[in-house]
Amino acid sequence: MKLDLAIINGIVYVDGNFREVDIGIKDEKFAVICEKGLLPEAEKTIDATGKYVIPGGIDTHVHFRDPGHTDRGTFYTESQAAVAGGTTTILEHPISSPPQYNKEILDNRKKVAKERQGVVDYAFYAAAGGQYPEEITKVAKEGIVAFKTFLHEAPEGRDDEFIGLTMANDYEVYIGMKEVAKTGLLLASHAENNDLIQGFIDHYRKEGKVTPEYHCLSRPPISEYSTVQKMLLFAKETGCRLELVHISTPEAMEMAKQAKLEGQEVFLETCPHYLLLTEEELLKHGPFAKCNPPLRSQETVDKIWDYVIDGTVDFIGSDHGPFLIEEKENGNKDIFVAPAGFIGIDLRLPLMLNEVAKGKRGLTLEKVVELCSTNPAKIFDIYPKKGTIQPGSDGDLVIFDMNDKFTVDRNKNYSGSKEIARVYDGKELHCKLNYTILRGKVVMEDGLVDPEKDGTKGWGELVLRNEK
Ligand SMILES: [Zn+2]
Incomplete structure (x- = not known):
């Protein structure tokens, strides 16, 4: 099996704790979570050394x-x-x-x-x-x-x-x-x-x-x-x-x-x-x-x-x-x-x-x-599709660095209403988001979201709650 995306060397939130494991994503879903160095080959690999890896935010x-x-x-x-x-x-x-x-x-x-x-x-x-x-x-x-x-x-x-x-x-x-x-x-x-x-x-x-x-x-x-x-x-x-x-x-x-x-x-x-x-x-x-x-x-x-x-x-x-x-x-x-x-x-x-x-x-x-x-x-009953890193769940992740900083700048905001973003403008935050990954695709890298260039335009999907 060749993975679509591998995230290696990160500190990953799995089962309620942070552990040093590698993650493989295939066909939009988490496929493998294993000890470091054991992942199969992947199309793309992100080295998350020193960084935290958590389920995508909801x-x-x-x-x-x-x-x-x-x-x-x-x-x-x-x-x-x-x-x-x-x-x-x-x-x-x-x-x-x-x-x-x-x-x-x-x-x-x-x-x-x-x-x-x-x-x-x-x-x-x-x-x-x-x-x-x-x-x-x-x-x-x-x-x-x-x-x-x-x-x-x-x-x-x-x-x-x-x-x-x-x-x-x-x-x-x-x-x-x-x-x-x-x-x-x-x-x-x-x-x-x-x-x-x-x-x-x-x-x-x-x-x-x-x-x-x-x-x-x-x-x-x-x-x-x-x-x-x-x-x-x-x-x-x-x-x-x-x-x-x-x-x-x-x-x-x-x-x-x-x-x-x-x-x-x-x-x-x-x-x-x-x-x-x-x-x-x-x-x-x-x-x-x-x-x-x-x-x-x-x-x-x-x-x-x-x-x-x-x-x-x-x-x-x-x-x-x-x-x-x-x-x-x-x-x-x-x-x-x-x-x-x-x-x-x-x-x-x-x-x-x-x-x-x-x-x-x-x-x-x-x-x-x-x-x-x-x-x-x-x-909201969309678990375990969302909100967890485990095999079979959607490959949604955030990778961030707690040893880096970033300063909030409303001019860099993507919202159509960025002009009203005042209360946090100029604030320095002691963390930096490096990647956001949605169903296996990188949708944000180093603060930049460029769907045209990344080919991710339209990647967002409707989520329905679990059938009872
Ligand atoms: Zn409201």
Whole structure:
């Protein structure tokens, strides 16, 4: 047998530990994992001496606005940003125009994704809303990995992106969760208390308080954990498996932890920005640091790390949110007008590796692999195709060097919305990604993603969850 690709001399994550083994890939899949020096011949060999080799990253939370808002980026541009950052599979949340709440819209998004010829593998969430609950069990049969909902009406001027995606009152939440429970899939919920937030925004606006810090003040921690408490209760009552996305407060994490201990099926996501940035960023970057929920205090940031280390947090998503610079700049005069979110698909893994390099939080490389790859694969039911290095699994890998550095530069970002990438710009990271390999093909080498030259254009494929 001649291998397509061999990775030799690396320190490889296998079965939960790092070991010095060689890896052979054939026909897109891992074929051989063996002691050093024993691989058969290969078409191409990468010498990973002194470097780590881990399963490709799985980003549990990205928004691609394609079709609908291709000016913010397409499946092609954003896929390049993904693999630049060591992500080989993305799970796409449905804020697009329109969101995929039925088979027809989902089929169209699958078609668009294929036509764009991206370089990352992708799976879809479907939208679950109060408007079309009858679609929930039908669209569940289409290989989606989970459902997503919002608990509020569409934000000003963004109606087309939220059709069929919101459970706008408690009755809709109850009915929607009952429907999702029938499918056995996860329901991901944005967890913020809209009544509280609208009240605060109206109050601050009346007083003319519309500078960036009021974004944080209008969404205090209780606006998150009061909703998390409600969603846990409704999920328990309806038997719905719950995914709490981008959780930013220790109070909410503690509630989820207790629910888990009682046996409830609840899964918790946080994002690098809630672990690494504070509300101070709003003063520096204004609308470019606006996200929902907002960045929190240093004290809050320090506390949520405990829940990462103790295993309450199941996975890290980027909440990659492309927007145009003009859209963000609208918030310079009134922070409440700017869209919430920023891009980060390219930095999710590097930022977490950098925390390992700094060594202050007790984070290990093994834990990063669990949070960024293995846990998502298992929880979203695409394991062992994804999220592991073992014979028969897709040949998805990241090779990186913990003894090298790189500096974040937004001008080198591949995203269609690179202009809004401010919060990490110029930051030096104490790790460097050398290669991203998707199903046996090198899609990123030394930071460069060039599908035309590499012949990898269109290599990204749709991933469906395991058949039960
Ligand atoms: Zn999101």
